[in-house]
Structures are given as C-alpha cells and as structure tokens.
Amino acid sequence: MTAPHPPRPPHAPHPLVAGARRLADEVLVPHAEEVDRTEVPVGHLARIRSSGLLGLHAPRAYGGAAAPAAVARETAEILAGACCSTWFVQAQHHTPVLTLAACEGPARERLLGRLASGELLSGVAYAHLRAFPRVPVRATREGTGWRFDGTVPWYTGWGLNDVLLLAGITETDEALFAFAEAREQPGLRASAPLRLAALTAARTVSLELDGLWLPEESVALRTPYEHWAAADRLRTANANPAVFGVTEAALALLDEDTAAPLRARLAETRARAYALADDAAPRERAAERLALRTRAYQVLQAATTAAVVNGGGRSMLLTNRAQRLAREALFLMVQAQTRQSRAAHLDALRG
Incomplete structure (x- = not known):
C-alpha cells in the first residue's frame, strides 16, 4: 500500500515534494507499523538527511532550499501520513534551522550550513517555555557563557539527534536559546525513553539540567519572553x-x-x-x-x-x-x- 497524498497541483511537483513521496512510498509506509512498535530507525533518518528535506527552510546561501510555505506543508503532510514517528523526529529540526536563519553570530556560521545539508540533525527543548510564569529551566549568566538548571519534560529524538536547541528563562525574563550536543555530559542527564500511548518510537525523554554550561557563541536567540510567546501563539x-x-x-x-x-x-x-x-x-x-x-x-x-x-x-x-x-x-x-x-x-x- 502506498502513502495517501494530498491533491496534486496540475504542474510538476517541487523536487522536495517528489522526494518526500518517494521516501514515503519506498521506506516509510512499508515499515510504519513495525517502527511504531520499536523505534525510528537510523536508516530512515539517513534517507531524510540525504534527501534535502532538512534544508527545506534554510537560505540558499547556506545550502538550503528556501522552499515556499506550501512546499513545507505538503512535505509535512506526506511524511506524517506515512509514518508519524519519523515525521516528528525530523520535524524538530526545522525550528533550529529557522532560528539560525533569523539570527546573526557565531552559532549561525558554525551550524546553519551543517544543519541544512543534513550533516547534523537537531532536536528542540523549548516547549516548557509555555509554562511561564512557572520556570522549568532557568538560564543564568556565568562567566563567558550561560548555566542551565531545571527539567525539560519532553525531548524527542534522543540518541538520534546530533545537537539540540535548548531554551531557558533568564533572571530578567528573557527567553534564551542555545545549542548543545545531544548527549549526556556534565550538567545534562537524560531519562530512559518514555513509554507513550503514541510515538514512543520517536525516543522522547526528559532532560535533567544541573549546571549545564554553554558558551556565549552557542546562543542563537535572546529576546524578551513576551516577544517570543506572542510569536509562538500566532504560529501555533x-x-x-x-x-x-x-x-x-x-x-x-x-x-x-x-x-x-x-x-x-x-x-x-x-x-x-x-x-x-x-x-x-x-x-x-x-x-x-x-x-x-x-x-x-x-x-x-x-x-x-x-x-x-x-x-x-x-x-x-x-x-x-x-x-x-x-x-x-x-x-x-x-x-x-x-x-x-x-x-x-x-x-x-x-x-
């Protein structure tokens, strides 16, 4: 059985849409029930890394496709309808790409091209910001960088992602986003994968932060919380x-x-x-x-x-x-x- 597809426009599909359909029909749909009972295979993600889909939103100057919104929506429909667990792991990647594309500084130059090419796969750890004024993760200035303390309740793609975009609230109520390696390290410990009613295959964990230190050059965004929250409300x-x-x-x-x-x-x-x-x-x-x-x-x-x-x-x-x-x-x-x-x-x- 092949993947169901959204209605196709009369013209030839965008190359990324055509690639998503091939990926869905050849790889995702045939194994979706097996993946649901186990975990998203590295092989699925290898195909996604090489497909160009991870550069969907990245500027062309950094090797991305700078694809129109309609293309992003259609590829998301195709991948989610084929294997929602695999879609969800790669979906995390696009927020870090968009965040870097909108910023300036060392993090952009160091990471954006590698994320756009699929060399690196990124996850996100920021949904807890929506709990404000409760602060699950605090970011505190320490020396030439930032210290993170608290609990990230949900982090998807553990063991599959290379880097993560972590968010915390500063003492002046700013939302601060910084990149870290997606692995256990001093100040960062992951739980066992959570058993969920759906998408357990996406390897979601909670993260305990106890003095995780990240240098200033890892910061991709620092903005008043209300500015971020207003944009988040519109987007969601x-x-x-x-x-x-x-x-x-x-x-x-x-x-x-x-x-x-x-x-x-x-x-x-x-x-x-x-x-x-x-x-x-x-x-x-x-x-x-x-x-x-x-x-x-x-x-x-x-x-x-x-x-x-x-x-x-x-x-x-x-x-x-x-x-x-x-x-x-x-x-x-x-x-x-x-x-x-x-x-x-x-x-x-x-x-």
Missing part, C-alpha cells in the same frame, strides 16, 4: 499540516461512500486553514485560525475513528494501521498545545 494557532496528512492516511482505509463526505470536509478545512496561514495580517484573525485548527482535529478524529470502526476487531491489533493512526491522532491533538489552543478545543467539545 495555525492548523498543523501533519493533522491533514494523518487524516488522508485514515481516509485511504475507507470505502469511497464513507470517505467522500469526510474528504470534502478535509479539503474545505485545509484550504481555509492554509489561506489563513498565508495571510499577511495574522493578528487580525487569530480566533478564526484557532477555530480552523480545532475543526481540523474534528475531521482527524472522525476519519481515524471511522477507520477503526471499519476495521472491526482487527483494529485492536498492534499490527493494524487504523489503530496506529487513531493513536497518532490523539498525539497530534496535544502536540504544540498552548493555553489558547486548548481552550478553543475544549470550547468546541463542550458544544
């Missing part, structure tokens, strides 16, 4: 392309009579969500973005539930695609969740 208000990819995969398991109305809802929701994501004035339509994000979850839940029902008792087998997609849907409903997105979703569920 948009519907996640991975949601549409997993929805497509679930619809592919249904007969056409069952799938057709759900596919129509998917197409309408996707078109409206992407049009809003491309809007030049995001702050003016934040509530509408959140509503469409929630509607995307509703279509996802309906499609994956229909796939489970359609599969009957077989859907309870861990080797079954429908139940994997249903569990991935649960994961996507809480991934990159903010107070605002949670409230919007709960309001919709209350009717």
Whole structure:
C-alpha cells in the first residue's frame, strides 16, 4: 500500500515534494507499523538527511532550499501520513534551522550550513517555555557563557539527534536559546525513553539540567519572553499540516461512500486553514485560525475513528494501521498545545 497524498497541483511537483513521496512510498509506509512498535530507525533518518528535506527552510546561501510555505506543508503532510514517528523526529529540526536563519553570530556560521545539508540533525527543548510564569529551566549568566538548571519534560529524538536547541528563562525574563550536543555530559542527564500511548518510537525523554554550561557563541536567540510567546501563539494557532496528512492516511482505509463526505470536509478545512496561514495580517484573525485548527482535529478524529470502526476487531491489533493512526491522532491533538489552543478545543467539545 502506498502513502495517501494530498491533491496534486496540475504542474510538476517541487523536487522536495517528489522526494518526500518517494521516501514515503519506498521506506516509510512499508515499515510504519513495525517502527511504531520499536523505534525510528537510523536508516530512515539517513534517507531524510540525504534527501534535502532538512534544508527545506534554510537560505540558499547556506545550502538550503528556501522552499515556499506550501512546499513545507505538503512535505509535512506526506511524511506524517506515512509514518508519524519519523515525521516528528525530523520535524524538530526545522525550528533550529529557522532560528539560525533569523539570527546573526557565531552559532549561525558554525551550524546553519551543517544543519541544512543534513550533516547534523537537531532536536528542540523549548516547549516548557509555555509554562511561564512557572520556570522549568532557568538560564543564568556565568562567566563567558550561560548555566542551565531545571527539567525539560519532553525531548524527542534522543540518541538520534546530533545537537539540540535548548531554551531557558533568564533572571530578567528573557527567553534564551542555545545549542548543545545531544548527549549526556556534565550538567545534562537524560531519562530512559518514555513509554507513550503514541510515538514512543520517536525516543522522547526528559532532560535533567544541573549546571549545564554553554558558551556565549552557542546562543542563537535572546529576546524578551513576551516577544517570543506572542510569536509562538500566532504560529501555533495555525492548523498543523501533519493533522491533514494523518487524516488522508485514515481516509485511504475507507470505502469511497464513507470517505467522500469526510474528504470534502478535509479539503474545505485545509484550504481555509492554509489561506489563513498565508495571510499577511495574522493578528487580525487569530480566533478564526484557532477555530480552523480545532475543526481540523474534528475531521482527524472522525476519519481515524471511522477507520477503526471499519476495521472491526482487527483494529485492536498492534499490527493494524487504523489503530496506529487513531493513536497518532490523539498525539497530534496535544502536540504544540498552548493555553489558547486548548481552550478553543475544549470550547468546541463542550458544544
């Protein structure tokens, strides 16, 4: 069975989109249930490293593709619909690339080209910033660098990534992001991989920080927390392309009579969500973005539930695609969740 694909434009696909489809059909889909029960193979990531996809957002001057937003969304749909665990590991990489592309300084010159080429694969450790004013990780000036103390509850790709982008809050309430090697070292200790209801294969751990010291040249971003949080709220208000990819995969398991109305809802929701994501004035339509994000979850839940029902008792087998997609849907409903997105979703569920 090949990966379900989003509707194709009439012209030839972007090379990165074509590459993502080949990767999905040849590597990800055939092994997705096995990966779900084990872990993302290094071989999958080797193919991604060599595909050019890790340079999707990087400037051309650093060897990247500087791809349009539509290409980034389509590749995310394809990879997530094929193997959500593999998609999620490589998805972490794009925030560090975007962060470096927007900054100046030693970290950019040292790392951006290597991240764009796939020589290095990066993870992220910053979701805990959304807990502010609680401060799970404190960054304190120490000598010519920064000391990090606290707990990172979630870090994905441990043992698979080369570097990580770590965030902490300074004593003056700045959000500070710096790169570290993704390995145990003085001041950094990882838990055993967490057993999760979905995406255990992505090797998510918690990180204990006890005096991890990073030099000033490792810093990629230092900004008032409220500036970062405002941008984060805008970004996470948009519907996640991975949601549409997993929805497509679930619809592919249904007969056409069952799938057709759900596919129509998917197409309408996707078109409206992407049009809003491309809007030049995001702050003016934040509530509408959140509503469409929630509607995307509703279509996802309906499609994956229909796939489970359609599969009957077989859907309870861990080797079954429908139940994997249903569990991935649960994961996507809480991934990159903010107070605002949670409230919007709960309001919709209350009717």
